[in-house]
Amino acid sequence: MDIVINLLVSVMAASTPLLLAATGELVVEKVAVLNLGVEGMMLMGAIAGFAVAHETGSLPLALLAAIFAGMALSLLFAFLTLTLQANQTATGLALTIFGRGFSALVGAGYVGISAPTLPHIHIPVLSDIPVLGQILFSYDPLIYLALALLAFVAWFLSKTHAGLIMRAIGDQHDAAHVLGYKVIRIRYLAVLFGGAMAGLAGAYMSLAYTPLWAQDMIAGRGWVALALVTFAAWRPFWLLIGAWLFGAMMYLSLYVQGLGVPVPSAFLSAVPYIGTVVVLVLISRDSRRIRLHRPAMLGRAFQAGN
Amino acid sequence: MFSLQPRGYVSQFWSWGSPILALLLTAAIAGAIFAFMGRPPLLTVYTFLISPLFAPEGLANLAIKAAPLILMGVGLSLAYKANVWNIGTEGQFTLGAIFGGGAALALPDATSWAVFPAVLIAGITGGMLYALIVAWLRTAFNANEILTSLMLAYIAQYLLIYLVTGPWRDPMGFGYPQTAMFSDTADGPRVIEATNLHFGIIAAPVIAILAWWILGKTSFGFQLRVLGQAPRAARFAGFSENRLVWLSMAISGGLAGLAGVFEVTGTQGQLTTTISPGYGFTAIIVAFLGRLNPAGIIPAGLLLALTYLGGDAAQINLGMSNAITGIFQGILLFCLLGADVLILYRIKWRKSAGARA
């Protein structure tokens, strides 16, 4: 029983950075911008959060720093792609390359030292309920925040007028422009939100999941988050399912290595990536379904004909 | 603030001026970052960008680092022209090294002249087959090649780790994660005796020029360009998208494999877990900086090779982390993408006195 509970709890933790980053990217892609720089923004968030936590000892400050680091990089992306009309694919890659280099440079002095870690909450009575208390009421606050943000995004996109405008821009930006909506401005905001979420996701890695800084510690999670958005076909509920699925793959590959099974550890480490490819293939086969849900303008440049 | 005014034509001047402007901007921004970090900016930029050229064997090192970048950049430029976003060249490079290295390890005592070509062909095959997985997933299952090729790059790295820490580990290697050294025959001949100058430095520019000719003068090159610029028109003309995806992935993967096998046979002589300092990703920058034009890839490859030497120089001479290589590369790509706006648009400043229109 304990093993099962531990598994569930660990999978929740492993899925959280994916969920945070993917929720951000979902919003970005809903307005039809494709930011492939999630990995780079997560790395920036991870080092910024870790460094500030180490220097100041304040976790709230650390999280804010991570959010700002992610947003700063995403602002650069927005400026290049939305204002200067640069190619989104290339700019996203540049973000990742830069984020890797910058985080490695800044992080060189933080390898192998410790910083404060996000505490797990403890609600009297509730957290003490056997089993249920552990499964529901014993996580660090960011896990709850991630779930709350996903719910908020789902509600915002489907129920509010602002969310409707965002979906409209993703579907047909020229029509939205003609109706008088500020396509570029709204896309800037969405991209910044995506950056903030990726920064937070990075901080979760360095302050909660593996509370350490190591070069390249995001290890492809940013890319998995991108795959997750496609997997979910841009629907928030499926994002949650996907995050758990991918989180489980990530955790289990570690867990099985710990059991000392006679399988080379390199193979087990590769499992999440192989799993991602397999899942991508399975969901992409149904191209009709993807086309039905995919924001029609995804990745296309918009310019207001003045 | 400013606004963008469409030129209505492609500025030839800025097509080639933009990379140069980007390089100057990058040097300035990097200098500013160094100054912010408390380093003397001019000295650091000099150490990073200029000093490696005058170091002993500087040019030879440059050529050796540029060769894989050019080979991969050329392959990527063909694929990107066709809107086939292979970003997993790092993985194809690794598979080339594994296949080529495997062939070399399998023939430790052979002395025939045919050994080296066989090793090269094995490397090309490895990279090509690995890239064709991506082509297959895209054409048969509609899976996004950006994500699959990248995931396969991670998988390739673990495959390499498995091999050099497992079955291929050198029993005489004191437990280090590395294979035995390849034979001299398998390492191939040198352009100049007793140096590291392997024949990759000849192959890279030759292949670049060949690719330039293919892209500009042949029907196949034309088809790639049409597919990239107007997929609907490609279908109208009867060019098969799937066929072009397969071919462009095969070429970019094969060239990455070739780069990988040249690298491990030519400069390292064995397989380790760290055969590439991110060449596959840097090659993406090379492709863009070279304007996706195989002829432009040569200078772009040399410049990006310089950033590796610069990182080492900064580490040795100034005690800085060689991570500045990545930063410099990232900024360079940012600046290039930003400067490219000038190719299609005129910048018109508003409310700023003294600005030229």
Add this chain to the structure above:
Amino acid sequence: MTTPLLQLNGIVKQYPGCLANDHVDLTIDRHQIHALLGENGAGKSTLVKIIYGVVHPDEGSILWQGERVTITSPAHARRLGIGMVFQHFSLFEALTVAENIALGLDNPKDRVNLRDRIIKISASYGLPVDPDRTVHDLSVGERQRIEIVRCLLQNPKLLIMDEPTSVLTPKEAETLFTTLRRLASEGCSILYISHKLEEVRALCEAATIMRAGRVVAQCIPAEKTARELASIMISADLKPAHERRPAPTVGLPRLVLNKLTLRATSEFGTSLKSISLTVSGGEIVGIAGIAGNGQGELMDALSGEILAGKPETVLLDGKPAGHLGPYDRRKLGGCFVPEERNGHGAVTTMSLSENAYLSAHLRGALSKLGVINHRRTNTYAASIIERFDVRTTGPAALAKSLSGGNLQKFLVGREVMLDPAVLVISQPTWGVDAGAALAIHEAIIALAAAGAAVVIISQDLDEIFQLSDRIAVIAAGTLSEPVPVAEASLERIGLLMGGSHTASEAPAHV
């Protein structure tokens, strides 16, 4: 004399390389249905965008109900009481009707009880729409109704209609006119943009005619004949319409479709249902129909961009071609001009020479062993430019530097000069000026006279009647039995376009 509703004085709008509006004056009175007439590119769209706040003028003033205003945005225009029904780009396919309408309502108060109000207003004006359906499921006519309802919900004082009937059947157009007349009588002025003269004469009380960015006349359309209006609208003296060509000497069947059936490839497409057609050498067959009834799919199935399955479904010069792609169909003598020039028939970012190579490399023998023969290609491009009087700097010019009409002449020329056995052209003169249209029509007629089988797919009924020997109608993916032009009346074709299958179908069971 009451103050006019809207008065524009001396509006100027300069685009790089093009003076779109050159001191334009326009006055619209209350209750008036006012026509804005002009050819494509005359500056109508720019002017309308200025009124609706999408584009800001460089010079000139706008008086709204006698007061000077600067219309800053579409939202501002809507607040003033200006509504607009667009020809393109204004609905969101993935959203529902109600969501689409909500997006056009700026005041949150207008969005309260929106569903009920949509149903109410659409019922009272005879514009049935279902608020819960997703737009991509709707026909073009239904989509237009959504836009009109969206405008009406804001009680506009001025309604701008941009080429509203170009997508409607004659009957749907009649219904629209009834609605518009009623709106005008209730106090809403209408600015009606069109180049269809008969329609303007029947509907509009006043007209402003534009040519090349300038207002060239203001008149009462009912007092002029269509020919008079046309000669004001078109700069060159109007050439006489083509003489009806004599009945052709019909040769052997060159294009045969045998029960061509094709499932739609996307959610938004139309399936083709058992289409049969025989076109003989020397003959021009016109296929009429409202946009979105399967024309695109038919074109793709004919050109081989979508394969039709069994080889015998498509016969080119008697040879089975249903299983062949575009390359092999060209080998058999097929040539094709798709509807969309930009990015389909032509790569706009490439030179004319490269665009000539695009589809002519095979029949024109422009390459050898996979290497492009640049000299031959350039010569071929230059010969198209010369024969079709394409206004450009030469074969090296980028396709996108040409005007729509010139590029269309080039693309038609590219195929015609390959001496095809079968030529299929979709929308031969869409967005093309009168001079270029004439040149294209002449080339088509000459090609048929030389023995080719020609199929024209067009939404322009005038064009269909002018060129065709026989006319068929495509509606909801079904093709009617072709009728000789002498027996075809506008009414009968119009009915078929609306989807009523009065024409008898005689399926030939083998």
